[in-house]
Amino acid sequence: MAVSPSEFKPPVDPEREFVGPPRDPEDERIDVGVAIVGGGPAGLACAIRLSQLLESEPRLSESLGEVPVALVEKGRNAGSHLMSGAVMRPSAMQELFPDIDPSDWPFAFSKVEKDAVYFMTKRGKIPLKPTPPPFRNEGNHVISIAQLGRFLAEKAEEAGVYVLSETAATKLLVEDGVVRGVRTGDKGRGREGEELSNFEPGTEVTARATVLAEGTQGHLAGAAIRHFDLGSDDPPQWELGVKEVWEVAKPLDRVIHTLGWPLRFSPKYREFGGSWIYPMGEDKISIGFVTGLDYRDATFSVHDVLQEFKTHRFVRGLLEGGKRIGWGAKTIPSGGYWAMPDKLWAPGLAIAGDSASMVNVPVLKGVHYAMHAGIYAAEAIFEQLKRGDGPISDLSAYDERVHSSSIDREIYRSRNMRQVFSKGFFAGGAMANLMEISGGRFPSGHFQTHDDAEVDVFVGDRSKRYPKPDGNLTFDKLSSVFLSGNATRDDAPNHIRIQEHVPLEVALMWQNMCPAAVYQVPDEVLEEAAQNGGLKSMEGRTVDVQVTPSNCVQCGAITAKGGRLTPPEGGDGPNYQLA
DSSP: OOBOGGGSOOSOOHHHHTEEOOOSOGGGSEEOSEEEEOOSHHHHHHHHHHHHHHHTOHHHHHHTOSOSEEEEOOSSSTTTTOOOOOEEOSHHHHHHOTTSOGGGOTTEEEEOOOEEEEEEOSSOEEEOSSOOGGGOOTTOEEEOHHHHHHHHHHHHHHTTOEEEOSOOEEEEEEETTEEEEEEEOOEEEOTTSOEEEEEEOOOEEEOSEEEEOOOTTOHHHHHHHHHTTOOOSSOOOEEEEEEEEEEOSSOOOSEEEEEETTSOOOTTTOOOEEEEEEEOSSSEEEEEEEEETTOOBTTOOHHHHHHHHHTSHHHHHHHTTOEEEEEEEEEEEOOGGGGSOSOSEETTEEEOGGGGTOOBGGGTBOHHHHHHHHHHHHHHHHHHHTTOSSOOOOOHHHHHHHHTSHHHHHHHHTTTTTGGGGGOHHHHHHHHHHHHHTTTOSSOSOOOOOOGGGSOBBOOSGGGGOOOOOSSSOOOHHHHHHHTTOOOOTTSOOOEEOOSEEEHHHHHHHHHHOTTOOEEOOHHHHHHHHHTTSGGGGTTOEEEOEEOGGGOOOOOHHHHTTOEEOOOSTTOSOOOSOO
């Protein structure tokens, strides 16, 4: 039996909950020139570039009030919620900071000089030579994206940007068809929503232009795309990455990517993905595994596949004598060109970076696209600000800048490469190679994306292969969440929306999918299954999902697979340091 998670949609009304007109009296609002939501590469690049431009126009800057540029970031600090494997092309950094030599970037650990790609088998590895073009990274930089966020935030504040950290943007303010800013979330509510002694109500931040750069699974970006009908005919798709940082005894001298084991190749399972192993200086390694969220076996777990991957003789040898010092998880938009919104703007609004699916999955790149998009948004807004007072109604120039740039050209070239892997690893790999060789021209056409939640799931047996956590090489989910720096209050309101009464297949999929152990099939159900021949004997049975929202590291996977992640209280969630 198979069930589609999309049949069990969460109790959410985005139009009513996440979009609405300003309500506060004008004297209680925070009025800024430009509001940017999201302290990641796109939002911070936008803030910095806009500040650079305003510095050349002091009268214009003064006309925007006491706060010309404000940036709203829900993490404890900019960078706290940023997680990626992150080999970054330097182009956007060099454009923003031409006077800073890359050797002085504090977030960059090494410049890539060697690449290796392996096809993994259970007991060995086969090098792919020459290195396939999508995996060539010579001249790029291995970075910590969390540290990049902190660096950019420092530069933004030096430039005069008002950074509101620990502040979640929960509602898009729209009046007369124009975006007027955002409302921030309340703080100090209890589990049932009651006001605690430290309660602080949210505030309306109004602006002449608003940039949504929330990253993957952007809360307000998704609402804006629906409200203004900006989306394409193709739904977004997602992948989930789980990452660890290790202190190691032996330095790694190259960037490594792998394909193959421990994933299964049959189209029945639809397991697509691979690993990265990157040097972070001489004494640290970043290692992670990424898989598409359109897999079908409800017992598949990216976190546990990473643990299994580390038991391979080759990988174990790289980590031998080392110690795990970091862990994190995040979704990645993988729909590519067809899943990008048809329009990247609405009156008073621009959407940039991962929130607009600006990721090139075949070449594993997105950071520099996000930064370039933020720069283009800043330049388009600046030109409109010079034309007069009042809300900016036309940001079509931003759209034009993106579509005439390398963002559009490069993502278009790989427009069909992700989709073909629904046919299985070997058939998909053959077609993707043809597309790479032909520059994306053959096989031609429009290979449509699909909603990950509409892919049906069944109870398989993938979980039988996961290694038992030993606390040295392999680890459980809860100890990993602790390593993320997550400090969400146990009594915080639940920010996760799901149907709590669902078939076992869906509940089991959520439980295994989540890297942070947020969802749990009740123990009595598991015990009953064990007594009756296994979980497969209980397919179709409705169960009550148990939810522990304080574990959540806000990876966004639940939104891709039938639920909805909404912003928690500002400051909650992980506090990534080296991710």
